[in-house]
Amino acid sequence: MAMEDWKVDGKKEEEQEQEQEQEESEQVVNPWVVSAKEGGKIDYDKLIIKFGCQKLDESLVQRIERLTNRPSHVFLRRGVFFAHRDLNEILNAYERGEKFYLYTGRGPSSEALHLGHLIPFMFTKYLQDVFRVPLVIQLTDDEKCMWKNLSVEESRRLARENAKDIIACGFDITRTFIFADFDYVGGEFYRNMVRVGKHVTLNKDPYFRMTRDVAPKIGYQKPALIESLFFPSLQGQAGKMSASDPNSAIYVTDSSKIIKNKVNRYAFSGGQDSIENHRKHGANLEVDIPIKYLGFFLDDDAELESIRREYEAGRMLTGEVKKRLIEVLSELVERHQRARSAVSEEMVDAFMAVRPLPNMFA
Template sequence: MPSSNPRARHFPPPMSSTSLSPEGEEVAEEEQVVTPWEVSAKQGGKIDYGKLIDQFGCQRLDQSLIDRVQRLTNRHPHVFLRRGVFFAHRDFTDILDAYERGDKFYLYTGRGPSSEALHLGHLVPFMFTKYLQDAFKVPLVIQLTDDEKCMWKNLSVEESQRLARENAKDLIACGFDISRTFIFCDFDYVGGAFYKNMVRVAKCVTYNKVVGIFGFTGEDHIGKVSFPPVQAVPSFPSSFPHLFSGRENLRCLIPCAIDQDPYFRMTRDVAPRIGYSKPSLIESTFFPALQGETGKMSASDPNSAIYVTDTAKDIKNKINKYAFSGGQDTTEKQRKFGANLEVDIPIKYLEFFLDDDAELEQIRREYGAGHLLTGEVKRRVIEVLTELVERHRRARAAVTDEMVDAFMAVRPLPNMFS
């Protein structure tokens, strides 16, 4: 069993604080909000991930853990580890301890299919999950929460199911190993052992607790209140008897963005009460919008993100026109003062997707010193993103409906640990 986290059983409300008005009265300050459905920074600023770790009660993913991953897998750490994209965890140490003893684990992640096409931020957890699957040689379950999006986005059941299959093609295009990967849609799979675990979880979570964790109100329909167990139980191996029969003690590692943490704080609180191990998590920052690091990208604003369906011309236009620059507003000033790298979106995008550490460091140094202009940095970003998107587009074009059916087939994975 994982070591107990004294904060894991408490579900704090969104952060709040006060300051003094000019008249000396206490006034509430607007604080950042991070939930599975809303992400916003304080007063239009950046998300404070340090405060988020304190609020949620998770742990910082430090260099010693990254070094340990490299030692155990004999692989260079993924760029998302090296650059702090995945920055927090819950009991990841326990997963590594078990792996070092020769015990196996499995991966679980998911996608809420609410749009036809994914943007680059959607790809981040799946790119990292593929690295984990390849490095540790472990099985993976991917949940497509078509039921969730039907309830939250007011989509029809049929449209939610269609979007799930379309999104599945993008996930398969990431290169997952079909011999170790099971993809499922809730509308099709939920039942049997999976549903039994949902009921076990639901009986342990009071209405007051689910309101405290997720912020539901009296205006939310009961489908929303009843959904959290659906996302919780893939972290229990007994939910997949066709995969893990006889392996009910198998540990689960969940790579996800930090906004999904509330679901798994609830899950980890309930797990020991129903006889299961707590899932472990490794959690990422948010991929910033083109307009700046104020939260997640908005699906309602197509110019806030680069989509995997964007053409090379689209990418060039979006980066040149919308990518917020930390460079100076004239060449003369840029040469004299250099760029503010802390707010520069082209640099942020290179930190995510330019694998060459030496090249990135050179760009950062020269741009910050004024030896590079914003246009020069944006040209390199356009090259990197265009290559990434075109590679993904080619891979997705090769994914057939028959391949989707094969990944979603309820079947054993006989070589999933080899």
């Protein structure tokens, strides 16, 4: 290679590195941090490319409806779950009459879940119901013990408390197995961990991407994945829900009074600074948190579209949108609290018992 060629190639490589550094500085998405530059939006199209996903488009939503003979979940209709890996492979298998199971989990590091934590479990319940398949839920109490500096006893206690919130989502006990690592790791499970560990280096991206990389190497099929949008903090989409700031999120333990106070005081508004300006210019729906939360939790598509249209035009005020959101969230949380109060220690034991699941695919 001539010197000039080397310079050109070297310059191209340097420019590519600079572009990558600039892109990474604009948004960071990994298992621990989700942030966009200067309060901007997460670019989900870039995430799809970066993580090698496929867009979950309308044709897939319609195929799920056709195969299950059930209406699609609101999270599918509105693109809350927006990307996937190999979902078509699972649907192909289902269409051929083959079996599959669902897997999800929770790292139990807090006493109560917030609404963002509930979203994957609400959607998983829908998948279990419409496909009538078994579900495995892993509680990584060992991981939280080590990373959050919790005692073993406290980590195990939080796992059971979180299990109660998960059970309250309405999962079918005849098709659901919940386990906590501290209680379950050993035997064949531990042997599989060692098999996986032999194919993992310290620079591996954790969780599901690693699973898909390793599974074929130890003789298993790659799991199909489905990914959702990030659920924003009350203070704005650039903010992060944090246990250290109880006003950044709505928790399933919040009373209606607390929900009303949090939404009215802390939910970031895209409305204008005066009624006159709002009537004239309307709301900025791109940054308005009440509208975003209604997009997750208001079931009625027609009502949501009406609110968006009237609010954006300035005919509906911020206070009116927040009032409707308070109603929706209060009903959701109160319903969850009623279901949670009915979950006994014996019920937790039953969900976490190692046992046959007689109706797994019934």
